[in-house]
Amino acid sequence: MSLDDVRRYLIAYDISDDVRRTNVAKKLESYGDRVQYSVFIVDTCPAKLLRLRTQLIDLIDQGTDSILFCNLGTLRDNQSRTLDVIGRSRTITDHGPAIL
Amino acid sequence: MPETLGEGRDLIPISLVAHQAFCPRRAWLEAMGETTDTHQVAVGTEAHAPADDPTGSRSQRYRAVDVISHDLGVIGRCDTVELDESAAMTVVEHKATPVRRRPEVTEPMRVQVALLSGALADMGYPVTGQAIYFINHRTRVDVPLSEEDKAFARETVAATARTLAAEEAPPPLEDDRRCSRCSHITVCLPDERPLAPVTRRIVVADPDTQVLHLTTPGSRAYVTRGRIEVSKSGEKLGTFPIERVQGVVVHGNVDLSSGLIRELLWRSLSVVWCTSTGRVTGWARAAQGPNGGPRLLQHLASHSGRIDLARQFVSAKVANQATLLRRHGDTPLVVARLRELQREALEAPSLADLFGIEGDAAARYFESFLTMLRPRVVAAEELTFSVRTRRPARDPINAALNLCYGLLTADALRAVVACGLDPHAGFLHSSGRNKPALALDLVEEFRAPVADSVVINAFNNGEVRARDFSTVLGSTRIGERARKALIAGYERRVTGTFRHPIFGYDVTWRRAMEIQARLVLGVVDGTQPQYQGIKVR
Numbered sequence: 045m046s047l048d049d050v051r052r053y054l055i056a057y058d059i060s061d062d063v064r065r066t067n068v069a070k071k072l073e074s075y076g077d078r079v080q081y082s083v084f085i086v087d088t089c090p091a092k093l094l095r096l097r098t099q100l101i102d103l104i105d106q107g108t109d110s111i112l113f114c115n116l117g118t119l120r121d122n123q124s125r126t127l128d129v130i131g132r133s134r135t136i137t138d139h140g141p142a143i144l
Numbered sequence: 145m146p147e148t149l150g151e152g153r154d155l156i157p158i159s160l161v162a163h164q165a166f167c168p169r170r171a172w173l174e175a176m177g178e179t180t181d182t183h184q185v186a187v188g189t190e191a192h193a194p195a196d197d198p199t200g201s202r203s204q205r206y207r208a209v210d211v212i213s214h215d216l217g218v219i220g221r222c223d224t225v226e227l228d229e230s231a232a233m234t235v236v237e238h239k240a241t242p243v244r245r246r247p248e249v250t251e252p253m254r255v256q257v258a259l260l261s262g263a264l265a266d267m268g269y270p271v272t273g274q275a276i277y278f279i280n281h282r283t284r285v286d287v288p289l290s291e292e293d294k295a296f297a298r299e300t301v302a303a304t305a306r307t308l309a310a311e312e313a314p315p316p317l318e319d320d321r322r323c324s325r326c327s328h329i330t331v332c333l334p335d336e337r338p339l340a341p342v343t344r345r346i347v348v349a350d351p352d353t354q355v356l357h358l359t360t361p362g363s364r365a366y367v368t369r370g371r372i373e374v375s376k377s378g379e380k381l382g383t384f385p386i387e388r389v390q391g392v393v394v395h396g397n398v399d400l401s402s403g404l405i406r407e408l409l410w411r412s413l414s415v416v417w418c419t420s421t422g423r424v425t426g427w428a429r430a431a432q433g434p435n436g437g438p439r440l441l442q443h444l445a446s447h448s449g450r451i452d453l454a455r456q457f458v459s460a461k462v463a464n465q466a467t468l469l470r471r472h473g474d475t476p477l478v479v480a481r482l483r484e485l486q487r488e489a490l491e492a493p494s495l496a497d498l499f500g501i502e503g504d505a506a507a508r509y510f511e512s513f514l515t516m517l518r519p520r521v522v523a524a525e526e527l528t529f530s531v532r533t534r535r536p537a538r539d540p541i542n543a544a545l546n547l548c549y550g551l552l553t554a555d556a557l558r559a560v561v562a563c564g565l566d567p568h569a570g571f572l573h574s575s576g577r578n579k580p581a582l583a584l585d586l587v588e589e590f591r592a593p594v595a596d597s598v599v600i601n602a603f604n605n606g607e608v609r610a611r612d613f614s615t616v617l618g619s620t621r622i623g624e625r626a627r628k629a630l631i632a633g634y635e636r637r638v639t640g641t642f643r644h645p646i647f648g649y650d651v652t653w654r655r656a657m658e659i660q661a662r663l664v665l666g667v668v669d670g671t672q673p674q675y676q677g678i679k680v681r
Contacts, residue, residue, distance in 0.1 A: 090183040091186040092352065141636065
């Protein structure tokens, strides 16, 4: 996996309806990691991001809900930057060997 | 000649005819069920979303209109059909094209709208025009059709039928600009087929996904909220997002829930089960896969024997053993002898001779194996190794090799399955032994550069120590810590890149395995004149 193709996104949402919010949260959990209640970190290539966006559009009510995508750059850029957390932090699935 | 095809012939999807107009091989690959996951395909799928949603229809505009024509011999779906006041229809096809490119109507698009409107007219509706809507440009371009266009469309349908009925796959294009726009370049390999350095650069993105290893004995894996979760005795050990999974390898006693297996197969991902010592016990592959026809040819080729392939597997294996020994070891005489054997393998008259050469090389190579470890490490850890023993492993090095060969077999299996071949019909290993012969064939050339090198580095760097192993009654078992360290080392190795000795570009070892599998596929379906194993320098 080339670090240049994969980009890191911070995705946050503002959704009032419980059902829609749960569905969006579930969808995001299958792509990346929850770092706060409504904030996710998703590492993904462009094709998959497009698919995620399309799926999210189907889940939300575009009149009332909003989902924010913040592009944090490629994984290579992110090697030199850190996500700094005060207090309790949650783990982000990294790109090393996946052994459970 | 459509009329000679008869009434009972299969209707051809219009999209396939458009692919034929672009490149016959592309049409073949699509028909064989090859799919790729590229940004381009994702953009195209999104562009066609309106065509899959009939609720977008209005009184003057129909969405997702299915069309069929027995006269043209095609079946398809119009994205949009517009009606004017007199109910005359215009077929509008949606296309996604990068904004930096001009919104140009290409030959395949022309063929596609010609067939769509022809089929609609054939169904008895008045069609007065065709158009392409370029989504990214928000531009609509009318496409007037001449009689020549219509005749050419018919001709292309016939050509598609010929492509599909052919015994052999159409050859890849040679140094053609179309390839740079084709999403199937990763499975077609037009530049790699000549087995020469690749001069132009067509960027192929590696998947952003990982192979997940489940190693904790007595744990249970299941899928919940879109994540694979592993727990043991009620305690959660960890979770992993399912969209990041490329395949699953199960080591030893780990339960997979039926829901998880179904979800993985639904996503066309494969699962390989190994024992905790690295012996592959089985695998699961999705029911849908590409290249059913070539698979049949593979069995025929396997039955009649392909000594040319077998020679390459053995020669590359011996060459790589020699290279590894030259890099890490201190036995130039053995290396020289292995080089001779490598050349002999290329001229071996029979499989029996090949096995003789392979056995001779393996014996010499493993005799010198210990010289590739640092003398300090060997002394401190009291390592011994004289002969390769599989079951039972007699010493830590053999046990570590067993595990890594198992991991390598799992990857080779995935590569073979990904291109639709049958792991059981091999060319060097006998299919009669009821083993995954083709996967084992492919493993040969990767043993030294991938698995052996992982084992050597793990011991040399102290990631694996002799005390991580336990020997009972002459058989050595790997402990939990060493297993995880070796799997981690292996994953780092196969996801790391190297300069490909034939093509000259940087690839990961995992992708290299799939390329080799696809070269075998090419030999089987007739588009690859010869196979060549990877020989690292």
